[in-house]
Amino acid sequence: MSFCAVFFMLLLMxxxxxAGDLDAFPDLNLNDPGAVQEAARVLQEEIKLAARPQTxxxxxxxxxxxxxxxxxxxxxxxxxxxxSAKALHNLKGTHRLIVRPPVVRRKIDPxxxxxxxxxxxxxxxxxxxxxxxxxxxxxxxxxxxxxxLQWLKARGNAWxxxxxxxxxxxxxxQSTTQGPHLQLEVSAEQAQSLAWSxxxxxxxxxxxxxxx
Amino acid sequence: xxxxxxxxxxxxxxxxxxxxxPPNSQALFPSSEPFTPSxxxxxGGHHLQSLQAQYKSLSxxxxxxxxxxxxxxxxxxxxxxxxxxxxxxVLDAIAxxxxxxxxxxxxxxxDQWVFDTPRGEFLVQSKLTxxxxxxxxxxxxxxGQEIPTNQADRVEQGVLGEYALxxxxxxxIHGTLYTRFLGKNVTHGCIRLNDGDxxxxxxxxxxxxxxxxx
Numbered sequence: 261m262s263f264c265a266v267f268f269m270l271l272l273m274x275x276x277x278x279a280g281d282l283d284a285f286p287d288l289n290l291n292d293p294g295a296v297q298e299a300a301r302v303l304q305e306e307i308k309l310a311a312r313p314q315t316x317x318x319x320x321x322x323x324x325x326x327x328x329x330x331x332x333x334x335x336x337x338x339x340x341x342x343x344s345a346k347a348l349h350n351l352k353g354t355h356r357l358i359v360r361p362p363v364v365r366r367k368i369d370p371x372x373x374x375x376x377x378x379x380x381x382x383x384x385x386x387x388x389x390x391x392x393x394x395x396x397x398x399x400x401x402x403x404x405x406x407x408x409l410q411w412l413k414a415r416g417n418a419w420x421x422x423x424x425x426x427x428x429x430x431x432x433x434q435s436t437t438q439g440p441h442l443q444l445e446v447s448a449e450q451a452q453s454l455a456w457s458x459x460x461x462x463x464x465x466x467x468x469x470x471x472x
Numbered sequence: 473x474x475x476x477x478x479x480x481x482x483x484x485x486x487x488x489x490x491x492x493x494p495p496n497s498q499a500l501f502p503s504s505e506p507f508t509p510s511x512x513x514x515x516g517g518h519h520l521q522s523l524q525a526q527y528k529s530l531s532x533x534x535x536x537x538x539x540x541x542x543x544x545x546x547x548x549x550x551x552x553x554x555x556x557x558x559x560x561x562v563l564d565a566i567a568x569x570x571x572x573x574x575x576x577x578x579x580x581x582x583d584q585w586v587f588d589t590p591r592g593e594f595l596v597q598s599k600l601t602x603x604x605x606x607x608x609x610x611x612x613x614x615x616g617q618e619i620p621t622n623q624a625d626r627v628e629q630g631v632l633g634e635y636a637l638x639x640x641x642x643x644x645i646h647g648t649l650y651t652r653f654l655g656k657n658v659t660h661g662c663i664r665l666n667d668g669d670x671x672x673x674x675x676x677x678x679x680x681x682x683x684x685x686x
Binding site: 282283284288290291293296297299300303304306307310311313314315328330331332333335336363365366367368370371376378379380381453456457459 | 516519520523524526527528530531532533534535537538539545547548549550571572573574575576586591592593594613614615616656657658682684685686
């Protein structure tokens with residue numbers, strides 16, 4: 261067997277796993293400058309996060325997926341059913357979660373022999389707001405069909421926030437500088453899973469869709 | 473170098489991961505807004521090539537940060553412990569992780585113990601065989617007992633299984649007598665496994681093996 265043939269075979273054997281590892285966004289259209297520019301921006305942020313011993317979030321609005329990651333490896337993924345966004349052009353760099361979604365913790369009472377129920381995924385909220393610094397607000401709601409009340413509440417909150425912004429803008433005669441705002445619809449189970457995995461100070465990067 | 477089966481499985485796995493994303497997922501609300509990237513300043517083709525080169529270089533940098541040695545992954549929400557080698561799952565074990573309950577510390581003030589399994593990345597710091605449990609203060613307070621003054625009264629044998637892997641601040645991956653609770657959040661922060669899985673993890677792990685917990 262010639263040297264070239266051996267070399268080609270070795271290349272073929274190694275190539276698939278290498279290629280998979282070396283293409284951070286397999287969906288990326290490399291002929292779309294805006295998309296490539298955005299992917300590069302996200303990667304620059306992600307490299308900084310992956311260099312540290314921490315878990316972080318990547319919200320990919322191109323593939324409609326929330327990735328929980330560590331060291332650049334995907335640990336868990338949450339499919340986004342639907343999303344909407346405002347002022348995403350104001351997104352810059354990495355955002356940090358100010359406080360994780362609330363959960364009611366049971367207190368152990370040493371004076372009784374009754375064991376406290378541990379918290380579980382089922383105890384996590386299905387609808388909640390995540391606030392980040394620098395300014396970014398993410399409303400997470402279950403899909404309408406799964407929990408109509410929670411969905412209505414989330415939509416109502418978003419509408420109320422928008423109305424307040426508009427009113428302020430009208431009364432002052434100046435356009436308000438709106439911070440970035442994302443509304444995500446995920447399944448109730450995935451909303452609870454995301455609430456569970458979010459920890460105070462957790463880093464987040466958002467990959468936006470490029471304008472076509 | 474990847475073997476043919478490994479390479480093929482990587483391809484299939486990547487395919488599955490991509491296929492897992494709902495193809496019709498998209499912005500459903502009229503307010504959804506894409507962003508407009510800053511306008512290219514150089515001639516189109518040249519600029520695109522430069523962007524592509526930057527993207528590839530950054531992808532390589534990110535890839536280099538991924539663990540190239542096997543690592544332990546713990547999903548506290550679903551109570552699973554995995555041993556992974558790159559994308560390959562070497563072991564998938566049902567575990568028990570932190571209960572999330574709280575216990576008041578004695579004395580004045582609002583100090584509490586919170587029984588969560590810590591999140592983030594840790595390293596295997598110690599490997600023990602036939603570990604003894606040195607019961608901390610909370611183990612006595614929780615049961616309404618006095619905290620012993622004699623250290624020897626804290627030691628309990630045979631409750632942690634045959635092996636234990638320490639990953640810092642008193643947290644261990646260890647065995648359990650209460651295998652019926654595996655798959656539930658019942659611990660004080662440690663990660664419990666059954667005897668068979670614990671032996672496999674112990675055999676596989678080295679001092680310095682990464683443990684990623686989320």
